Amino acid sequence: MTLTPVLSAHWDEPDSYKISGYQRHGGYTAFKKAFATGPDEVISIVKDSGLRGRGGAGFPTGLKWSFVPQGDDKPHYLVVNADESEPGACKDTPLMMANPHSLIEGIIIAAYAMRANHAFIYIRGEIPHVFRRVDNAIREAYAAGYLGKNIMGSGFDLEVVLHAGAGAYICGEETALLDSLEGRRGQPRLKPPFPAVVGLYASPSCVNNVETIANIPYLINNGVDWFRSFGTEKSPGFKLFAVSGHVNHPGIYEAPLGITMRELLEHAGGVRNGHSVKFWLPGGSSVPMLTPDLLDTPLTYEDIAAVGSMLGTGTPMIFDETTSVVRAVTGWISFYKHESCGKCTPCREGTWWLSDVLHRFEAGHGTEADLDKLIDICEQIAGRSFCALGDAAATPFPAALKYFRDEFIQATSTAANVSFDPVASTVFAGASL
Amino acid sequence: MSLSEKTREQAREIIARYPQARSALLPMLHLIQSEEGYVSADGIALCAEELGLTTAEVAAVATFYTMYHRKPAGEYHIGVCINPSCGILGGDAIWEKVSSRLGIGHDEVTPDGKISLERIECQAACTHAPVMTANWEFLDNMTPESAIDVVEKLASGREVISTRGPRIRTFKENELTLAGFVDGLVDDGVQADEQMLAGLKRAKELGQSAPGVKI
Numbered sequence: 001m002t003l004t005p006v007l008s009a010h011w012d013e014p015d016s017y018k019i020s021g022y023q024r025h026g027g028y029t030a031f032k033k034a035f036a037t038g039p040d041e042v043i044s045i046v047k048d049s050g051l052r053g054r055g056g057a058g059f060p061t062g063l064k065w066s067f068v069p070q071g072d073d074k075p076h077y078l079v080v081n082a083d084e085s086e087p088g089a090c091k092d093t094p095l096m097m098a099n100p101h102s103l104i105e106g107i108i109i110a111a112y113a114m115r116a117n118h119a120f121i122y123i124r125g126e127i128p129h130v131f132r133r134v135d136n137a138i139r140e141a142y143a144a145g146y147l148g149k150n151i152m153g154s155g156f157d158l159e160v161v162l163h164a165g166a167g168a169y170i171c172g173e174e175t176a177l178l179d180s181l182e183g184r185r186g187q188p189r190l191k192p193p194f195p196a197v198v199g200l201y202a203s204p205s206c207v208n209n210v211e212t213i214a215n216i217p218y219l220i221n222n223g224v225d226w227f228r229s230f231g232t233e234k235s236p237g238f239k240l241f242a243v244s245g246h247v248n249h250p251g252i253y254e255a256p257l258g259i260t261m262r263e264l265l266e267h268a269g270g271v272r273n274g275h276s277v278k279f280w281l282p283g284g285s286s287v288p289m290l291t292p293d294l295l296d297t298p299l300t301y302e303d304i305a306a307v308g309s310m311l312g313t314g315t316p317m318i319f320d321e322t323t324s325v326v327r328a329v330t331g332w333i334s335f336y337k338h339e340s341c342g343k344c345t346p347c348r349e350g351t352w353w354l355s356d357v358l359h360r361f362e363a364g365h366g367t368e369a370d371l372d373k374l375i376d377i378c379e380q381i382a383g384r385s386f387c388a389l390g391d392a393a394a395t396p397f398p399a400a401l402k403y404f405r406d407e408f409i410q411a412t413s414t415a416a417n418v419s420f421d422p423v424a425s426t427v428f429a430g431a432s433l
Numbered sequence: 434m435s436l437s438e439k440t441r442e443q444a445r446e447i448i449a450r451y452p453q454a455r456s457a458l459l460p461m462l463h464l465i466q467s468e469e470g471y472v473s474a475d476g477i478a479l480c481a482e483e484l485g486l487t488t489a490e491v492a493a494v495a496t497f498y499t500m501y502h503r504k505p506a507g508e509y510h511i512g513v514c515i516n517p518s519c520g521i522l523g524g525d526a527i528w529e530k531v532s533s534r535l536g537i538g539h540d541e542v543t544p545d546g547k548i549s550l551e552r553i554e555c556q557a558a559c560t561h562a563p564v565m566t567a568n569w570e571f572l573d574n575m576t577p578e579s580a581i582d583v584v585e586k587l588a589s590g591r592e593v594i595s596t597r598g599p600r601i602r603t604f605k606e607n608e609l610t611l612a613g614f615v616d617g618l619v620d621d622g623v624q625a626d627e628q629m630l631a632g633l634k635r636a637k638e639l640g641q642s643a644p645g646v647k648i
Binding site: 002003004005006008009010011012013014015016017021025075084085086087088089090092093094097098118124125126127128129131132133135136139161162163164165166167168169180181182183184185186201222226229230238241242243244245246249250251252253254255267268285315317319323327328331332335338339341422423425426427428 | 450451452453455456457458459460462463484493494497498499500501512515516517518520521522523525526553554555556557558559560561562563566568569570571574576577595597598599607610611612613615616618619621622624625627628629630631632633634635636639641642643644645646647648
């Protein structure tokens with residue numbers, strides 16, 4: 001399947017992040033088209049396009065927008081989730097660095113459709129240079145009259161505020177994000193009520209991922225048929241695939257949904273020379289790992305689900321045979337332990353237990369009984385917490401055990417760094433340390 | 434150090450951005466760090482006063498987020514990503530080198546206050562692994578050698594330039610940026626680097642493109 005740069009089509013132009021670069025290729029024409037079309041029709045277009053949320057869950061975007069009640073007297077809020085922090089996910093960050101105006105124009109259209117006069121971009125604090133690029137894009141859009149009061153004489157007002165987070169993976173969860181944006185600890189809320197009804201400041205709100213919103217101007221300008229010419233019936237459109245790990249040319253590869261991992265891997269120069277794929281994750285550490293025999297699976301929501309994983313953020317990580325599965329899983333679980341917000345007991349306590357027991361395996365001191373214990377803990381966490389962080393924490397180990405049980409057995413007597421020389425897994429292996 | 438009237442004015446500027454005042458708290462805490470180098474008791478008091486909260490309410494928020502320091506950060510706050518993809522691809526080895534070279538561990542500061550060190554989680558730059566940060570600016574595709582070079586330069590006041598961003602400024606200066614005050618550095622660094630352009634370059638080589646989208 002061919003590569004199809006859309007969002008990334010002009011990133012090689014030095015001013016790609018400026019309004020001049022964006023407008024050279026038709027930027028800021030889509031929102032005028034949307035204004036002429038009408039808000040309900042815009043929602044219909046997004047629904048008909050089949051665009052699904054690019055933040056991980058894959059929820060249909062148009063449907064999400066339609067949940068925001070209309071005709072009420074409450075203010076509505078659009079909140080962009082730019083808190084990209086999922087291990088493996090690195091596609092919104094480059095998008096905002098190189099093409100922030102697609103996000104701003106998408107915000108104008110989305111806010112117009114759901115009748116929101118205030119939009120927030122909640123960006124993680126750890127990427128100051130990306131903050132600068134988005135901040136500058138907002139200022140350029142205001143200066144051009146595309147944001148503010150009575151935009152282009154349309155009668156539509158929109159204020160956009162860029163808001164830096166402060167280091168908390170949990171704030172990528174939409175209700176935790178809303179609490180954080182309200183100036184509180186970022187802890188998830190019990191749902192229902194969903195944000196569409198009771199969101200930011202207890203008003204109807206919609207939280208969308210950066211890449212999702214950045215798709216909107218291209219969709220409006222080119223139409224539903226064009227959009228659906230990419231991908232599959234259930235997974236239409238194109239995707240910024242960020243390919244990382246043990247590959248020769250890691251990077252951003254934009255392609256239709258439905259491209260296979262093998263094809264993407266080939267575009268990325270293949271697994272690093274002299275090595276072979278051991279395991280791979282289609283979209284972040286929160287989705288179950290897969291094995292090389294599944295490399296021909298199309299990267300769509302439905303096909304990846306059918307082989308027991310999830311497309312997630314669509315940012316595949318590839319690991320070769322030098323990698324210790326025990327070490328990788330222990331690392332990811334340590335991450336969830338670190339990032340658990342502490343609100344729900346199963347997640348707060350369970351991630352500590354998982355981490356403790358997995359560290360025993362990493363040191364070569366696990367027992368076979370511990371494997372059952374780990375599965376038991378995962379089952380006690382999954383589905384028993386307010387948000388998906390708990391479910392995510394319960395994901396890496398069962399998949400790893402399913403495919404690599406032998407390696408965990410080996411870790412009952414041999415430390416991971418003895419079974420697998422850590423130096424061999426590094427990108428600078430071969431160079432003197 | 435007591436906070437200046439200017440800081441209070443800037444805090445009010447932040448508050449004015451939001452429909453509801455309390456939303457300003459996170460950027461205000463970045464502002465406090467831009468003055469104090471950490472979230473000081475005075476800073477907590479200022480936020481509480483301006484937002485009509487108790488100091489306990491502000492402290493409860495400040496202690497939730499890892500970017501807020503409870504003691505002064507170094508002039509250069511160094512992060513080494515140890516999350517599996519970076520850690521396995523070399524981050525763990527880099528951490529060992531940097532930590533032993535500086536003689537400090539996670540969440541510690543060198544005695545001269547120059548460098549603080551943190552084992553960081555995913556920095557959204559896995560395509561650039563192994564990744565480090567200096568005051569959160571990207572230091573991509575690091576090796577143990579380049580990592581030591583960076584910290585030695587920063588420790589001795591020499592210039593270091595982010596691989597995707599500006600010259601590394603001080604921790605306090607970058608915190609002011611995150612509080613939402615323009616620093617004029619938006620044009621520094623590349624618009625996109627090799628990894629960000631990998632797919633576009635490949636598409637051009639193969640003559641592939643999306644229908645109707647010229648590249």
